[in-house]
Amino acid sequence: MTLQPPAGLATLSAMSSTSEIVRLTVNGDNHAVGVPTHFTLLETLRYVLGLTGSKQGCDKGDCGACTVLVDGQPTLACLTPVWEAEGKQVLTVEGLATVDGPHPLQDAFDVHGAAQCGFCTPGILCSAAALLQRSPRPTRVEIQEALAGNLCRCTGYTKIYDAIEAAAVAQAGDGSSQAAG
Amino acid sequence: MAIIRDMIPDFDLFQPASVDDALALLAEHGREAWVLAGGLDSYDWFKDRIKRPKVVVDLGGVAELNGIREVEGGLEIGAMTTLTEIVRDARVRSQYPLLADAAEHVATPQIRNQGTLGGNAAQDTRCWYYRSGWPCYRAGGNTCYASAPKAMNREHCIIGRSRCVAVNPSDTAPALIALDAKMIVRNERRPNVYDAEDFFIGPSTDITRMTVMKPGDLLTQIHIPAAWANANFYYEKIRDRGSWDFQLVSVAAAFQVSGGTISGARIAVNGVAPYPLRLEAVERMVIGTEGDEAVATEAGELSVLGARPLRHNDYKIPMMRNLVRRAIRSAV
Numbered sequence: 001m002t003l004q005p006p007a008g009l010a011t012l013s014a015m016s017s018t019s020e021i022v023r024l025t026v027n028g029d030n031h032a033v034g035v036p037t038h039f040t041l042l043e044t045l046r047y048v049l050g051l052t053g054s055k056q057g058c059d060k061g062d063c064g065a066c067t068v069l070v071d072g073q074p075t076l077a078c079l080t081p082v083w084e085a086e087g088k089q090v091l092t093v094e095g096l097a098t099v100d101g102p103h104p105l106q107d108a109f110d111v112h113g114a115a116q117c118g119f120c121t122p123g124i125l126c127s128a129a130a131l132l133q134r135s136p137r138p139t140r141v142e143i144q145e146a147l148a149g150n151l152c153r154c155t156g157y158t159k160i161y162d163a164i165e166a167a168a169v170a171q172a173g174d175g176s177s178q179a180a181g
Numbered sequence: 182m183a184i185i186r187d188m189i190p191d192f193d194l195f196q197p198a199s200v201d202d203a204l205a206l207l208a209e210h211g212r213e214a215w216v217l218a219g220g221l222d223s224y225d226w227f228k229d230r231i232k233r234p235k236v237v238v239d240l241g242g243v244a245e246l247n248g249i250r251e252v253e254g255g256l257e258i259g260a261m262t263t264l265t266e267i268v269r270d271a272r273v274r275s276q277y278p279l280l281a282d283a284a285e286h287v288a289t290p291q292i293r294n295q296g297t298l299g300g301n302a303a304q305d306t307r308c309w310y311y312r313s314g315w316p317c318y319r320a321g322g323n324t325c326y327a328s329a330p331k332a333m334n335r336e337h338c339i340i341g342r343s344r345c346v347a348v349n350p351s352d353t354a355p356a357l358i359a360l361d362a363k364m365i366v367r368n369e370r371r372p373n374v375y376d377a378e379d380f381f382i383g384p385s386t387d388i389t390r391m392t393v394m395k396p397g398d399l400l401t402q403i404h405i406p407a408a409w410a411n412a413n414f415y416y417e418k419i420r421d422r423g424s425w426d427f428q429l430v431s432v433a434a435a436f437q438v439s440g441g442t443i444s445g446a447r448i449a450v451n452g453v454a455p456y457p458l459r460l461e462a463v464e465r466m467v468i469g470t471e472g473d474e475a476v477a478t479e480a481g482e483l484s485v486l487g488a489r490p491l492r493h494n495d496y497k498i499p500m501m502r503n504l505v506r507r508a509i510r511s512a513v
Binding site: 036040081084 | 191194196217220239291425
């Protein structure tokens, strides 16, 4: 099967003489994508797979809006060559919810008003999901450190921290250990 | 100058599975080849189209460059070991917490998950004239924009300038010097072992390089000798904000103490010179003392002797003096 990038990328891919077939596992789905060798994981997620939840903010590692989980670790998709994700489990914000409903973090962000413009939210949810995976009842300092790579210019972070603490309680309360990946 | 982002010039990708294969590729392609470790700094350069390598050698598949091993006389850390792995490693944390502390001060959690010790140590300078593609001495041109009369040079050096006034940005570099780490650099012909303080070079040695490594060279391992295990350590990094930022000034120090006096000391400062600066005169001065307030003050003064600020960075002199003073105070 030959996969073509969407029409909008025609100019970009025409510039590139080399391309790769890369095999990715994103949110549990297997994909084989044909992309220019220099594509980042973020460009592939957004412009080839149509997963636009992960945001292209600064595109240079400053803002954290592109944060996804690669093998459970918060990773900047904008600075990850797409081929570095081959053979690994990629989880984006689209993969947090399950058929049973939103991830506890998503519920808590809703209830606590932890998103304003929302541009940073997908990256913050991914960083927070990895934190809860590693540390189910994090202290506020741990939460702050886990989000040290995610810029939010609207909220001032307080409601985000509140939401993550509430999600941790909710997760512990219903006895489930909802996996982040 | 106009910068078109997100349009990385095409390159040929090589993904060797062994160090020998990587070295053969680097030897074959010479100056055309770019070594890709964590990829963070690399993709920043590529997206700005300022560095346009024809060949990228990705080390991601070279398993022998990963991980931390206990060896006779210390720890051997593969150059591709991530900063997060170093921060979380029980042996590093218990015996060489200075290195864990320094690694934990790098940028953000995401960047530490991807960034490697080798890449952090060998990274290029952040001088924004250079990073923006201005044709300065370091970029092969014939001027230094950062030392021009109206230049913005708040982050630049106060010591060791030689045409270029950029500083080394690495958080782990001063810790590696304080721990007397050995840098193992291989090329197709032979392995070379450098003391950490000799691995980093200044513009008077070669204005286009930050380290001894030339095309064809590869940093493969970093050896942390047991001689400084469990010493008294001090690390402090001052930056404009609590996350992300590169240092304005940082200090890393290791002290051995016997009978209440300092019997051994290694102190390095970064952010003040084009290379992480070992303070040998300060080390000699404090050995044999109790590291009391008077000694600490004198050490701080000694450390900044001869410092020459640029127009906007004279604040770095008291900052360095105070960091050295705090390090000495902590020694005993």
